Every structure is written in C-alpha cells, then in structure tokens.
Amino acid sequence: MENVEAECRGLAEVIARIGDKWTVMVCGHLSEGTHRFNALKHRIPGISHRMLTITLRGLERDGLVARKAYATVPPKVEYCLTPLGQSLTGPLAALASWARENRPALEQARAAFDRRAAQD
C-alpha cells in the first residue's frame, strides 16, 4: 500500500475518536434504531449517566448521531444515527466480524505468551 504514513494518521484519528470506553456500544445500539436517553442507559450495562451524555454529545458534534428533544414534561430526547453514522457501521461490522472469528486465536496467543513469561 502506498503512503502508509497518511493512511495511518487518518485511521489513527478515527480509532482515537471511537476508541474510548463507550462510543462503539452506543453506536451499536443506535444502529438498531432510534432510542431515548434512558433506553440507551438501560441497554448499556455499566455506563453512567454522565458518560452517556458525554459520549452522545461527542457523536452529535461529529455528525454521527442526531439528537431530537421534545419540549414535553417530563422531557423526552431521542437519538439516532445520521446517514454519516450509518456509513460507519459497515467498516465497524467488518472489524466486529474479525473479532468474532479470531477471538480464540487471540486468547490462545495470550495464554501461550503468559505461560512463557511465567517461566522466568
């Protein structure tokens, strides 16, 4: 491949962007359809109120997620993927697929490495 430097920088930026603790989980659930704030919170085990807010705000800022607030009492806010966000699900699914297929190999490699390291 030509121009590894530039390709890597672009890739590194995306990875850095979505590589935090919660972003892929949020995207994954939104890829199934529109969800309310609390619906997401309940479907993503372990996420705090604060982190869900921050994660959604970041995705909204990047144009990957659309936010729609209804001026009702109590408030109701819906989130869904934008077309740009949906276009990201393809590449992510490819990576998820790789993860599923190669997890055993990874775990085996880790175990073998740790066994060798323990022999010191």
Added chain:
Amino acid sequence: MENVEAECRGLAEVIARIGDKWTVMVCGHLSEGTHRFNALKHRIPGISHRMLTITLRGLERDGLVARKAYATVPPKVEYCLTPLGQSLTGPLAALASWARENRPALEQARAAFDRRAAQD
C-alpha cells in the same frame, strides 16, 4: 443485525485493544514488512522508546506481531506481522478508507456544532 449485545462486546474489545495511542501506527508500518526496533522508532514521529516497547510487547502477546532477536553485539531485534496480524489489516484498511472519504464531513459537522454552541 441479531445479537447486538454480543457483537458490540467483541467489537468493543478489539477497539479497546488497538485504540491506544500507538498501536495502529505500529501495525501500519509493520504491514509494509519487517522492521527493526529503531527503524520503527524513527518512522513513527513522536513515539517514545518506552511506548514503542510496550506497544510491541502487547502486540506480541496477542499473537499479532512476531519478535526475532539476534544474539549479536550490538543486539538486533526484528518485528513483523504474524498471519493473524496480517488478517487484521483488511478490516483496518476498510476503516482507514472510511476515514479518508469522510473526514471533510466530520470536520464540517464539528465546525457547525461549535458554531451553534458559541451562540449561547
């Protein structure tokens, strides 16, 4: 897609694994062929000696990179991708491609968001 929960967890694990500051850069350069430690260090601007060691050790542990040390003076250590590591470059390239195509849209979305936020 069925089973979003499980797919996301697998995906989240890979992203967490390769989502640190240097891993994709190292993989990108190794995808071009075998390199010595210092060759990598000089090709990856900004990486510290320590972080390159840690990054390579992590990749080696997961079976993505192979390490070959020559008992010479001075020492010589070569790193290259394993077949497993090479299999990861496909999905990563898809993501890099997405990054290249959609960077302008991302930056535009960010600018628009920040402009709206500044209107408070």
Added chain:
DNA sequence: CCGTATCCAAGTAGATACTG
C-alpha cells in the same frame, strides 16, 4: 541497540448531588 524501572503530569471516568 534494545529493554526496563521510576517518577510524575495529564487525561479519563465513576459517584454524587443539584437544576429545569
């Protein structure tokens, strides 16, 4: 040349409490 250890600054995320 390559690897490791120590120290430390900065970033990240959880808990909690409060607001509209």
Added chain:
DNA sequence: CAGTATCTACTTGGATACGG
C-alpha cells in the same frame, strides 16, 4: 427525564536514567 457540576481515584503516557 435529561443534563450539568464538582470532586476524586485510576490509568495513560512522557522524561529520564540505568542495565544487558
């Protein structure tokens, strides 16, 4: 129900120095 602010613990990564 959704969002914000504050405080704090933990993790990450850079600088530096030393060892094989």
